[in-house]
Amino acid sequence: MGAYRSNIDAIRALVRDSEVHRDVYIDPEVFDLEMEHLFPNSWIYIGHASQISKPGDFITANIGRQPVFAVRHSDGNVHVLFNRCPHKGVKIASEACGNTGKFFRCPYHAWSFKTDGSLLAIPLKKGYESTGFDGSQASRGLTPVKHVKIYRDFIFAKLNDGGLSFEDYFGESLSTIDNMVDRSPEGKLAIQAAPIRYMHTCNWKMLVENQTDTCHPMVAHESSAGTAVKVWTREKGDSTETPMAVQLYAPFMSPYEFYEKSGIRIWPNGHGHTGVSNSIHSDYSQIPGYLDKMIAAYGEKRAKEILDETRHNTIYFPNIMVKGPVQIVRNFIPIAVDKTLVESWVFRLVGAPDMLYERALMYNRFINAPTSIVGHDDLEMYERAQEGLRSNGNQWVNLQRLYEGGEKLDVTEVINGTSERQMRNQFHAWVKFMTQDMSERAEVAE
């Protein structure tokens, strides 16, 4: 047995006020415990309701290591169910998405289930007569995930009882999802295509932390964004319009002062975002016809209010990032202690001009694809960190930038945009949700 299982004190000792122990990134046992505790105790993003708009539509996901799926029932309700046959455990939905028709049929022995999970039929049913089957868990069909919340079409689920309600868990951080949805003149988002998928050979938390790391873009992305600016400056001749592509790359090279001023907002439970007063997404050129549609839908004042909110990256703890102004959700899916699958989804703003979708798709392939030069810069840093952290000379990762002694925990605050406080905020939440259902050491020892 390793050092961490059944040792709540050892888990707590991994996180200090402004440092974390490297084992949170490289220790397989800590990763196992995240899968068993942190993820089941947290509200996890499953997918978007527009992906399952018709009865019988389903999408699959994992919470920690546990497979689940969301399905649209004939009455229009969405059910989130554990993805295992109540007979012998075969996965019922094997693809990322699909439509099952009126019922699911297990491919092993043909037990079938309605799209609300209830048992529909078993072949040769009389074999179960007077066996007490009616009292078994199997007779109740596919096991539902009890805690499910669909917030403005975003489907979240929590596996474990106890802990925080959806509202208490996310609180005011939901304002970022609100803003992204409000950017549609019809108040509606739609997923119309598969995500860009990108495998990272690093721990999932490195990606999450990097979303609010504002001191790396001008350094790590000098090679990509910096070169884009350089080549454009050289080649533009007398053109007066900056191409959409250059508009997307160039702000990555903004100086420290830009990020300092734009600010970071932290919320309780590990959520937070960069780009409070403005962001790298603030200066894109207007998309013809969009503002008019927004004004027609919301009135001038409200439309401006929605569009002036150009938040950069919002972390919904533990593992998604929402980017309102370019309509992207990135899902950092843990596979192993040193392996993370990143799925980056683009939303269409229903009722908005096509060009907004074009721009969001472009941003996604520039920044979030395995063929993205910005992605190459970042992954190189994560991989080097994953290797470097094995050294024993210094076992602590420093998160001290703009640390003030006695920082309040689980508060809402707006701070200097180059602070590492959101990372500290995440690790405070990490300990909280990791240990929420662990026993104190003394009890275990008995």
Added chain:
Amino acid sequence: MNEKVIADFIYEEARQLDAMQWNAWLGMFHPEARYWVPLEWQQQDPVLQPSLMYEDLLLLKVRVERLSGERTFSQKPKSRCHHLLQAPHIVECNAETGVFKARTSFFYTETRGDTLERYSGWASHELVAVDGELKIKLKRIDLINFDAPFGNIQLFM
């Protein structure tokens, strides 16, 4: 212009890439060219459907210049690549309209440091003749596993 000239052009393009003669490679493109790596099976639309890459010459130049940048850390050490091509299937060879199209089955290998990755797919070339010289108008790469989660792909297929 004949089928052999088209096939030779495609072999020459792969040779430039394998030799890492990036600027010579860029010189084979038409100023209005696009390099496209779709993300869907038989994808029709590069703009309103997601792609892995859909780049014009400016963006390709950025990539090429980045590869040799002093602070391009993901190229320390440098990547190398290898194209293994099947004989191109000539789809169209019309000297009158000046349109030449070919589809070429390939194995692509990209290596960096101790890692080596292989990819399989089809390269589709749309070529035009400019002053008697062929130029790439569109190069399209359809991978057999376009929907799989890849690690870094830093060079050109």
